[in-house]
Amino acid sequence: MTDLQNIEEESVDIVLAEGTLHHTDSTEDSINYLVKKLKKGGRFLFYVYVKKAILREFSDDHIRNHIATLSDDEAWEALKPLTKLGKALGELKVNIEVPEDIPYLGIKKGKQDIQRFVYWNICKLFHRDEFSLDEMNHINFDWYRPLNCHRHTEEEIRYFCKNAGLGIERIKVEEAGITVVAKKE
Secondary structure: OOOHOOOOOOEEEEEEEEHHHHHHOOHHHHHHHHHHEEEEEEEEEEEEEOOOHHHHHHHHHHHHHOOOOOOOHHHHHHHHHHHHHHHHHHHHHEEEEEOOOOOHHHHOEEEHHHHHHHHHHOOOOOOOOOOOOHHHHHHHHHHHHHOOOOOOOOOHHHHHHHOOOOEEEEEEEEOEEEEEEEEEE
16 A cells, blocks of 8 residues: 555546545545645545434434444444344334424435434434344444544535535535545646
């Protein structure tokens, strides 16, 4: 692996940062640093997490802070009850109808599976029928264990790109993240 400090400024055609920038101390600072490595006209392709509903954001940070001082083994065990709750909710196969948007909580109206409702709006309790408990716990562990896990809005990402001298060619905002293809101006 090449040390980024050894890469000359304006020497690369493409920077690809798939799911990494949000795990640095500052997504914005990382974008600014990496843009310096790009040649004029070079492309910067990246994916970052999107901000979730307000209760989900709070619980994500609360859980992450709670396990921050634990060893990996202790954190793994501490997340198991969360994973078991996600599994129990997923096995219910129950839908609820949210009658209308609740914008101040970031909750959208419509029919939703109860597990997915909790997952997107309250707390990440990953569940997939075909996964074992350990596989699901691994996904939760992967989410909660990194100390840096910034989530962003489309507006923030547009601001970061503009300030870094990147023109956005494509931006796609989905429930889980934001994908960007930008060109150094």
